[in-house]
Amino acid sequence: MMNTPIITYVMNIVFYIVLIVLIILWMLSIVCRRYRASARNRQVVGPTIVLPPTTTYELPRGLEITVIDTFPKFSYSARSGDHGLGVKRELKVMSECAVCLGVFEEEEMLRLLPKCEHVFHADCVDTWLRMHATCPSCRAILSPENPQAGMEPTQVEVVINVNDGRGR
Known part of the structure; x- marks a missing residue:
């Protein structure tokens, strides 16, 4: 008979613990549902930027x-020689197009x-220059309005020394 009150006491404690855990889980599920609903609303609406009508960009x-x-513009040759551009000029050119x-x-x-004096594939750099007024490598400004930009080029012969990365 002595064991009965202890078992009842333990059973009551277990019952109340399970009841409290269930109530906490129920409250957490409500909080999570509300959070997910508000997150969905934030994604749908998103931030709004209002620009004044007089501002032009x-x-x-x-x-x-x-x-x-x-x-x-000239034809590439790995060896020194005449590229058909006139004056002889030595340029250090990497062996690949930076574009x-x-x-x-x-x-x-x-x-x-x-x-x-950077060199690129003609098609690649032409496409780049239609969208940008700068060199793709060094960002030098190439627009004619820029006083530092090169003047109309004369005929130039370009001799290219290709560096393959091994010092050759």
């Missing part, structure tokens, strides 16, 4: 095709940017 524009065509990261290959058309 211009996107940066690139160079005109007529300006791009004034930059020298597309493609390696220069024989007889590909390259374009020389006169201000910084």
Whole structure:
């Protein structure tokens, strides 16, 4: 008979603990549902930016095709030789185009940017320059309005020393 009150006491404690745990879980589920609903509402609405109607924003524009065509264009050759551009000039050129990261290959058309003397695939740099007025490598400003930009280039012969990264 002595064991009965202890068992009853323990059973009551277990019952109340389970009841409290169930109530806490029920309250947590309500909080979670409300949080998820408010998160969905925040995603749908999103932040709103209101600009005054008098403010105008211009996107940066690139160079005109007529300006791009004034930059020298030549056929790539890994050996020194005549590229058909006139005056002999030594340039250090990496063996790849910084725009597309493609390696220069024989007889590909390259374009020389006169201000910084960087060389790129002609098609790659032409596309770049239609959207940007700067060199893709050093960001030198190439627009004709810029007094530091190169003047209309003369005919130039370009001799390219290709560095393959092994000192050759």
